[in-house]
């Protein structure tokens with residue numbers, strides 16, 4: 001079983017539209033939406049949720065007012081200013097360190113597992129999909145990404161699917177590192193703009209650090225010839241295969257509004273580009 005991850009140096013490069021189109025190409029697969037901070041693959045793939053489970057990470061305290069003597073020790077020792085003057089714990093400030101429980105002489109504070117979001121196993125027209133929603137203000141998206149990827153892998157093994165296709169997190173932080181772990185190939189999606197070329201270099205350095213093969217898709221091709229040439233020059237210097245380019249086209253937006261991939265919405269236009277991209281991608285994935 002192979003794992004293919006689609007990433008970009010920043011959001012808004014068309015990464016998810018490319019992932020949705022790749023979902024309709026190649027072997028039967030399991031899909032994983034690891035862009036948990038701004039998940040939108042579901043807008044195109046319309047998953048029907050079959051199973052849901054809470055995502056638990058770290059701990060959080062509860063304070064029993066009937067036991068509290070208002071001594072103030074917990075508030076005094078909390079380094080994150082997460083306890084108000086009235087001894088109410090503010091979950092959005094709390095880091096779950098457990099100091100309040102430790103110092104409380106009245107045993108009024110108890111630590112318990114913290115539910116940070118929800119993880120789903122769903123069905124889509126392109127196969128099973130694992131995705132998640134992080135609670136408002138919650139962090140730990142790296143852990144949630146790892147959990148989504150792990151479940152996608154398990155489902156692929158259970159069903160004998162040959163490919164896990166991952167919509168990775170954008171950027172170069174912890175969630176994208178979690179998206180990349182154990183993958184066989186990273187597909188980098190970049191547009192030809194000054195900032196995107198810079199971001200592409202950063203995300204490519206990350207894949208190189210993990211000794212992971214990568215290949216590039218240029219999206220919004222034609223909007224800036226000079227920057228496009230910089231992208232191509234960089235790929236040549238770094239021996240990054242270029243899988244193809246997708247012209248700047250409102251069809252991407254129209255397809256998204258229609259809730260379809262470009263493969264379905266524009267089979268004779270961008271759909272053909274995506275088929276050509278897949279034909280170049282498949283040998284690299286199986287290499």
Ligand code: SF4
Nearest residue numbers: 078094095097098100
């Ligand atoms: S667990 Fe730590 S951060 Fe949270 S309220 Fe207690 S002392 Fe403050």
Ligand code: SF4
Nearest residue numbers: 068069071072074104
């Ligand atoms: S340390 Fe315990 S008893 Fe003191 S204010 Fe905090 S919760 Fe109340």
